[in-house]
Amino acid sequence: MPPALIVYTTRAEETKNIAELIAEGIRFSGAEAKVVNANEIKKESALEGYDAFVFGSPTYHGQMMQGMKTLLFLAEKANLEGKAGGSFGTFGWSGEAPDRIYDTMKNIFMMDMVSGPLRLKSLTLGGGIQMAQDYGREIGEKLVE
Numbered sequence: 365m366p367p368a369l370i371v372y373t374t375r376a377e378e379t380k381n382i383a384e385l386i387a388e389g390i391r392f393s394g395a396e397a398k399v400v401n402a403n404e405i406k407k408e409s410a411l412e413g414y415d416a417f418v419f420g421s422p423t424y425h426g427q428m429m430q431g432m433k434t435l436l437f438l439a440e441k442a443n444l445e446g447k448a449g450g451s452f453g454t455f456g457w458s459g460e461a462p463d464r465i466y467d468t469m470k471n472i473f474m475m476d477m478v479s480g481p482l483r484l485k486s487l488t489l490g491g492g493i494q495m496a497q498d499y500g501r502e503i504g505e506k507l508v509e
């Protein structure tokens with residue numbers, strides 16, 4: 365089993381693309397990573413066996429998508445304390461979702477979080493591809509420490 369699990373929700377695929385780029389960054393640092401849609405995770409046992417988790421959702425109507433809310437309730441039961449963590453999401457203007465996810469992972473799950481959430485407006489603007497890969501490297505560094 366790879367050490368890092370990246371779970372995303374998406375409506376128009378942008379956040380899925382970020383998930384894949386974060387996985388690339390993790391692999392650059394020498395660790396393996398698996399990417400799954402939150403809808404595929406039906407019970408907390410699907411979260412067992414990983415050392416790092418990166419959860420992502422775009423922002424719609426000021427919120428994360430329902431699938432990510434459901435995943436976070438499920439993750440609450442999975443005892444992720446001390447595991448490496450990060451969050452991400454694309455957005456149009458306000459971008460609340462990655463912050464909400466990050467705060468939940470840090471304050472409720474008590475995870476060992478990277479410096480902050482990854483919030484991206486678009487892959488094509490402002491070096492988004494590089495930023496997503498670098499975020500993956502940051503997670504990867506926690507795994508190969």
Ligand SMILES: Cc1cc2nc3c(=O)[nH]c(=O)nc-3n(C[C@H](O)[C@H](O)[C@H](O)COP(=O)(O)O)c2cc1C
Nearest residue numbers: 375376377378379422425426454455456457458459
């Ligand atoms: C109906 C609708 C509502 C949206 N609401 C927000 C919002 O409240 N805040 C924000 O920052 N972006 C908002 N957006 C922009 C999306 O977050 C943005 O397009 C994002 O990249 C979509 O990600 P996805 O391709 O992973 O679904 C909204 C987009 C749509 C179509």
